[in-house]
Amino acid sequence: MENPVIDLKGLTKCYGSQKAVDNLNLSISKGEIFGLLGPNGAGKTTTILMMLGLTEPTAGTATVCGYNATTNPIAVKKKVGYMPDSVGFYDSMSALDNLVYIGRLNGIPEAAVTDRALEMLDVIGLGGSAHKKTATFSRGMKQRLGLAEVLLKRPEVIILDEPTLGIDPSGVREFLTLIHRLSREQGLTVLLSSHHLNQVQQVCDRVGIFAGGRLQAEGSMDKLSRHLSTSEGYMVSITVGEKLPVPWPLSEPLRQLPAVQHVTVNGQVAEITCHADITPELVRFFVHHGLDVMGVHKKQYELDDIYQKYFDDHATETNTHEKSGRLFQRTFTAYQQAS
Numbered sequence: 001m002e003n004p005v006i007d008l009k010g011l012t013k014c015y016g017s018q019k020a021v022d023n024l025n026l027s028i029s030k031g032e033i034f035g036l037l038g039p040n041g042a043g044k045t046t047t048i049l050m051m052l053g054l055t056e057p058t059a060g061t062a063t064v065c066g067y068n069a070t071t072n073p074i075a076v077k078k079k080v081g082y083m084p085d086s087v088g089f090y091d092s093m094s095a096l097d098n099l100v101y102i103g104r105l106n107g108i109p110e111a112a113v114t115d116r117a118l119e120m121l122d123v124i125g126l127g128g129s130a131h132k133k134t135a136t137f138s139r140g141m142k143q144r145l146g147l148a149e150v151l152l153k154r155p156e157v158i159i160l161d162e163p164t165l166g167i168d169p170s171g172v173r174e175f176l177t178l179i180h181r182l183s184r185e186q187g188l189t190v191l192l193s194s195h196h197l198n199q200v201q202q203v204c205d206r207v208g209i210f211a212g213g214r215l216q217a218e219g220s221m222d223k224l225s226r227h228l229s230t231s232e233g234y235m236v237s238i239t240v241g242e243k244l245p246v247p248w249p250l251s252e253p254l255r256q257l258p259a260v261q262h263v264t265v266n267g268q269v270a271e272i273t274c275h276a277d278i279t280p281e282l283v284r285f286f287v288h289h290g291l292d293v294m295g296v297h298k299k300q301y302e303l304d305d306i307y308q309k310y311f312d313d314h315a316t317e318t319n320t321h322e323k324s325g326r327l328f329q330r331t332f333t334a335y336q337q338a339s
């Protein structure tokens with residue numbers, strides 16, 4: 001990849017004898033929406049901390065917008081907006097006042113800060129609520145306000161940690177549409193950490209699947225789905241016009257076709273697993289034997305299947321997750337205060 005915006009090379013973080021992140025190599029290009037997926041304790045937060053220069057890698061480098069995050073964290077901070085999973089605002093202040101306050105902390109000149117805050121409120125669709133106290137905001141509105149806060153300093157990269165946690169389905173859709181639009185219109189690079197597979201699937205150009213500190217798989221959904229089909233087999237269901245008897249006399253001749261591994265029948269449906277995609281041959285076989293083919297369905301592996309495959313052996317205890325989450329929150333608060 002040429003000139004990646006995020007470039008992680010051999011990134012490793014050990015806590016004592018435990019490798020929280022183990023030799024991570026990953027490049028993300030400008031304008032990409034990348035989904036970081038993984039169960040609790042997989043190493044996502046630790047990776048983000050290293051990318052923000054908030055914790056030092058044990059080995060390897062994290063380069064963000066051309067800067068080494070460990071040796072030049074301030075330069076990285078200027079380019080990167082980070083939104084933690086739970087965003088906090090001063091409840092007794094309006095949305096606008098909250099943003100202006102954060103804008104000042106970020107060093108936006110006094111003459112520009114109110115206009116910039118109003119502009120961001122419009123971008124995220126809260127222009128009409130600028131003067132309302134944030135105490136009255138729903139969780140979805142607060143998340144959008146969190147995004148406005150992140151966008152205030154016009155970052156090149158935004159890192160969102162579980163951004164849709166606790167939002168209702170329509171709020172989630174709105175939020176993800178907004179992220180997608182911003183990325184496409186402004187060339188924003190987005191790194192989105194999430195457990196919500198379906199949401200990630202909708203919005204990300206690429207996903208990385210993390211488990212046990214290692215990147216188990218990475219690529220577009222299509223690529224991962226194809227990869228799983230190759231390793232797990234292609235599953236084709238063919239529905240015919242009549243109920244198939246059990247045992248089905250054609251099972252054995254069907255099994256003789258090259259690439260066919262298993263055949264099962266259930267009512268009018270025959271399910272055939274193959275190690276190559278031979279759907280046309282299968283349909284010809286059915287027609288040749290005088291069966292009316294009513295439907296053909298090829299299984300597409302979804303993110304759920306992919307997630308399942310890579311995560312099953314790696315899920316870790318919830319208490320370790322809570323501990324690291326608290327550490328992240330504390331470290332991030334320090335990061336904000338240092339600005």
Ligand SMILES: Nc1ncnc2c1ncn2[C@@H]1O[C@H](COP(=O)(O)OP(=O)(O)OP(=O)(O)O)[C@@H](O)[C@H]1O
Binds near residue numbers: 327
């Ligand atoms: N400060 C720390 N000291 C010791 N171990 C830690 C520390 N921070 C994280 N870990 C461990 O490193 C591993 C990776 O944790 P990390 O928080 O990066 O995972 P995660 O993928 O972000 O999980 P979650 O989705 O729960 O936030 C876990 O086993 C965790 O217990």
